[in-house]
Amino acid sequence: MLKVNFWLKRLIKEWLFLSSTIGLIITSIYLKRIPAYTIGDVEILTVIFLFLVVLKGLENTQILTKLAQSTIKGRFIPLKIILLTALLSAFFTNDIALLMLIPLTLSLNIKHKDILVILQAIAANAGSAILPSGNPQNMFIYWFYKPSLTEFVKTIYPFSLFGVSLLAVFCLFIKPDSESKRINPEIKPNYKAYIILLFLMLAIILKILPLWLGLVVLVYAAVFDREALKVDYFLIGIFFAFFGLTDNLRHLISVSSNFKDSVVVFSSFLSQLISNVPATLFLADFTADWKRLLWGVSIGGYGNLIGSLANLIAYRIYKTHNPEHKGFLVEFLVLGYLWFFASILFYMFVVS
Numbered sequence: 526m527l528k529v530n531f532w533l534k535r536l537i538k539e540w541l542f543l544s545s546t547i548g549l550i551i552t553s554i555y556l557k558r559i560p561a562y563t564i565g566d567v568e569i570l571t572v573i574f575l576f577l578v579v580l581k582g583l584e585n586t587q588i589l590t591k592l593a594q595s596t597i598k599g600r601f602i603p604l605k606i607i608l609l610t611a612l613l614s615a616f617f618t619n620d621i622a623l624l625m626l627i628p629l630t631l632s633l634n635i636k637h638k639d640i641l642v643i644l645q646a647i648a649a650n651a652g653s654a655i656l657p658s659g660n661p662q663n664m665f666i667y668w669f670y671k672p673s674l675t676e677f678v679k680t681i682y683p684f685s686l687f688g689v690s691l692l693a694v695f696c697l698f699i700k701p702d703s704e705s706k707r708i709n710p711e712i713k714p715n716y717k718a719y720i721i722l723l724f725l726m727l728a729i730i731l732k733i734l735p736l737w738l739g740l741v742v743l744v745y746a747a748v749f750d751r752e753a754l755k756v757d758y759f760l761i762g763i764f765f766a767f768f769g770l771t772d773n774l775r776h777l778i779s780v781s782s783n784f785k786d787s788v789v790v791f792s793s794f795l796s797q798l799i800s801n802v803p804a805t806l807f808l809a810d811f812t813a814d815w816k817r818l819l820w821g822v823s824i825g826g827y828g829n830l831i832g833s834l835a836n837l838i839a840y841r842i843y844k845t846h847n848p849e850h851k852g853f854l855v856e857f858l859v860l861g862y863l864w865f866f867a868s869i870l871f872y873m874f875v876v877s
Contacts, residue, residue, distance in 0.1 A: 542759045545766035545803065552773035560769030568736055569668045570768075573661060574761055575739040576730065578746050579722045580621050582753030586716035589617070589625050603641055603699040606630055607692045610645045611652025611685070615659045616727070619649035619826075619835040627842045637699050639843065639853055643860045644692055646839035650826035651688030651864075653835070654681050654819075658730050660835075661760065662805040662822050667730070670815035674731050680816045684823050687871050688864060715750060760802075767806035775810050788817035789824070789872055793865070796825020796832050820872055827865040829858060836861065 553560060583589060606626065613622040623645060630641055653659030655678060657667035667677060722742050728734040746753040788808070795804040801822040812818055826833035830840055840857060847853070 542762045542766065545763055545770055549766045549770045549773065552770060556773055556776055558773070558776070560772040562768060562772075565669065566768045569665055570761060570764055571736060571739065572668065572726075572730060573664055573764065574756070575742045576618075576658070576664070576726050577756040577760070578742055578753050579719060579726050580617060581756050582746060582750055583617075583716070583719040583723060584621060584625070585750075585752055586713040586719055588712055588716040588720075589613070589621075590629070591712055601696075603644075604693060604696040606641065607644055607648045607696050608689070610648040611689050611692075614649040614652035614835075615656045615685075618658070619653035619660050619833070620838055622652075623649050623835055623838045623842070627839060631843070631846050639847070639850060639856060640695075640860070641699055642839055642843045643857050644695055646833075646836050646857075647827060647860065647864050648689065648692050649835045649839075650823070650833050651685050651692070654688075654823040654826075655685040658727055660802075660826075660833075661764070662802050663819070664730060665764070665802075665805055665809070666815055666819055669809055670813075672815060677819075681819055681823060683876055684820060684868065684872075688868065691864065691867065718745065718749075763803065764806065767803055771807050771810045774807070788812055788814050789821040789877075790869065792818055792821025793825040793869065796822055797828050798831065800831050801825040801833055820876070824865060824868045824872070827868065828861045830854075832861070832865075 549560065606629075610622050610626050613626070627642055627645060630645060631638060654663065657663045657674070657677060666672075672680075722745065725734065725738065725741065729736055729739055792801075792804055792808055795808070798804075799807070804825060805818065805822045808818055826835065830836045836857070840854070843853060844850070
């Protein structure tokens with residue numbers, strides 16, 4: 526009975542997985558068909574799983590926390606935190622960057638920690654957009670539409686640059702009080718192996734090396750570090766369910782030919798309702814315009830807590846440490862939507 530209650534609570538918590546799976550089942554029954562999964566779908570799922578394994582193993586070694594702590598000291602601490610969050614998000618995903626850096630931020634003797642944590646969430650969304658390795662929707666777009674790395678970065682770098690530039694201005698108004706408390710993480714000796722595996726996976730994601738070499742990651746984790754296999758399988762499940770769900774939906778609905786002119790706005794607002802990863806998976810079957818889709822779901826990461834998993838992570842960590850702070854959600858929404866609408870205007874009047 527206890528196990529039933531545990532999994533019931535977990536499924537309710539993982540509402541995206543639950544809703545997408547139910548949607549897949551209902552549409553399959555209604556259409557009386559089994560959704561079609563392509564080789565490309567399997568490749569994308571494999572890449573995401575292997576990358577999550579490497580990131581989990583690297584996170585467990587504590588080496589990233591140690592490197593971050595050595596950087597966050599001296600002058601301009603808030604600015605360093607924001608820039609480091611954006612940088613790490615591009616290579617290690619926005620989720621990992623926030624899980625690693627927000628606890629360090631909360632250990633600082635600094636004013637306006639609440640604002641700084643919100644800015645970190647924004648920085649994670651801004652920084653992660655610039656590379657395919659930054660977040661799941663980027664990996665999907667890169668593998669689904671198959672643009673070159675140069676074309677991908679060239680398309681989205683103005684978004685990241687604009688977002689981080691606004692953040693740098695805000696950081697000038699946050700002053701540290703004194704030296705922060707130090708955290709002394711215990712570095713595990715296998716960190717060197719995971720750094721090598723990280724570069725291997727980055728080369729695979731960027732299509733420099735073939736996907737089959739990713740078996741090295743699986744073999745290493747299975748033999749030497751099974752803790753690394755404890756990744757977010759619900760995220761994998763969300764991708765699997767949405768691949769099938771969108772295939773079913775293509776048989777039910779059609780999108781107007783004028784849709785391409787509003788991909789950015791439509792995908793950014795849809796992200797506010799169902800999060801930017803599901804929005805990407807849903808809309809990919811209805812548009813070939815990956816550039817506008819990339820911009821839209823990147824903007825959609827700002828705004829409310831649902832827009833991006835990174836937002837939920839930042840909110841949860843802060844509220845766990847400061848449960849008495851009643852106005853944090855309002856602050857988060859105000860700043861999040863400031864970047865959301867500023868980025869839409871920036872795209873409309875500067876980029877498009």
